[in-house]
Amino acid sequence: MSAGTGRRIASMWFPRLPSDRVLRATPLEGPFALTLREGNTERIHCLNPAAEAAGLARGMGLADARAFCPALMTDPARPDREARFLEVLRRWAMRYCPWVGTDGADGLVLDVTGSAHLMGGEEAMLDDMATRAARAGLTLRAGLADTRGAAWALAHHARGATARAAPGETAQALAPLPVTALRLDPAEVAGLERLGLRTVGALEAAARAPLARRFGPGLLVRLDQAMGRQGEAVSPAGEAPHYATRLTLPEPIGLEADVMEGTRRLLERLCEKLDHQETGARTLCLTLRRVDRDSRQVELRLAAPMRDPVRILPLFRRGLEGVDAGYGIDQMRLEATLVEPLPARQLSPRATGGDRARVEDLITRIGTRIGLENVQRFRPADSHIPERAFQVVPAAFAGPEAGMEVGAEAAAHSANRAGAGAWAAPRPRPLRLFPPEPIAGHGPRPPAPLRWRRMSLTPVRVTGPERIAPEWWFDLPGWRRGLRDYWMVDTREGRRLWLFHTPQDPAWFVEGEFA
């Protein structure tokens, strides 16, 4: 049991974290190493004891390693996955104390002050760590001391896999350890060894002033941190906000109303979390676990970030209707899988957010049926090519520019004109465009009896030509014929067509229809 009020810090070091991570998933006999590309060569990033026994070492070139040990099996290292794995270990280590931070790429540091007795004392805690790590297939070295520096030193350089310095005995415990245990630069270590200061004890006994003058303040700071003369914080990584809630039921449920009620409860808790973080959910995933261990998922993609349970709940109805409850559902889990910032907004009397919110809800409801990307809006684009003069974008990711906010009909009309400013059409354009349909015709003027879609039409007024040149920086397959001369053609039969002629490769096409 720790005595007094002094801090107690534990350091956990996973010396073979990268290779252990891979070997946990795919156990192998024999030498194994992970390689990482550095510059132009593959170097050994991490290796297992069998490979080390074969004479390999970290940082060795892969070609050399193969020469030493032809049976070596390798895998590319994945530093991102290692970092994620360490994060998992960090969360696991919170079983020992609530204050856990990461230490480098392969270590954890735990502030176990006052929590060691929960595991039955410090020795028992270290044993527990060692047992559990061994069971998980991880190599672990752990140290426990009064300071972070000392714990690190014990973990990395003590003789056994676990080492502990009793409270107040840091100096004695560290004295026989080499100076590398003080987390120094290799240059500083080399300098100290050149001076004959090989152990922490020798360094501690040496005069401070000459050391400070020779090596700068960094060396003594590290020494003081290890000895507890200078504080060093254990800063736990901020827990990423976790947007999931869970509900476990004593009796399985199967009625839709019951499931909706359960969803409502989950949603209220989830929205509270979202509210705290000023975020809104964009995608929600409801997992329903059934009695027979099977599970059903209902995904809801929202047209806008939202955190209002009253608005979200009805949107789940359609998804829940199709769920087969089997013998009953006994656990529900609701997770916001995609979250976007949604700052709190001031409500003003002029705000017409209600209307827009209802349209967003509608887009969500339609989106659950036909896919959110199939609900679209037009956006103006800067091009003279008719089919590229606008874009079609998913409505969920592009709000309306104008028009939605206006209240009265008169305002709607002025908005019609105001919004039209962004849409620049130099000349009347057809209402419908279709892929160009070839028609018979000769010469630069529209053909006089015009046969199109089995109709014979008589042009009575032709307006044009309006020449549009292809955008040479884009290779549009439809524009390989070069320039186009567009004509508006009114026919006696009423149809108004948009024709074009390609003078560089003479042919006539119909591309659109007015009215």
Next chain:
Amino acid sequence: MSSLPPSLPAKPAAHRGPAPVFASAFPLRPARVHEVCGAGATAFAALTCARARAGALIWIRETWMRDQLNPLGLVDFFDPSRLILARPTDAVDALAVAEEALRDSAVALVLLEVTRPLDLREGRRLQLAAKTGGGTGLCLIPEGMGSNAAETRWRVQPHWAAPPEDHGAATRSDSTLLRWQLIKNKSGTLGAWDVCWNRTTYRLDVVSPVAE
């Protein structure tokens, strides 16, 4: 005209009595579903959008349709940014989306491009949804594929009329003369009008009533 249901009060026949009033028919009656067919159906739909109350405009077209709406053409009628396009994969989804949208009171107008004949049940469901939500529905139908549940049915054809001599060709160049025929009306008379949309003033001019 002889096919009017007997329950309705007798109306004067169009060719005898006073000409039907355009204003009673055109801004389409809200909370009902209407139908339009003919070559000028798109222009009619665009005009309906231009005359719609504030709120969302939803245009439902199935994904396989090769032609596309041109917002640069629609801009002569209304701001295309207001329009929400829904692209369902088949007719059943299209009807479901239309019903869902009509039932929502935030929607001013739902336009549905129908590709197969609607039966009475489907038409009636849309009608009920429109009644719940209060928005207007407009189905763009191929000729003869209407549903009996429709409130009104229009046939719209682009129309060519020789420009009067006193007007230069320039004044007529932006006109879009359309012949609107009201071929079904559940609560009113039928009629036909020549209608012209003025692109610069955003006005709908009824040029001259035409005789049946």
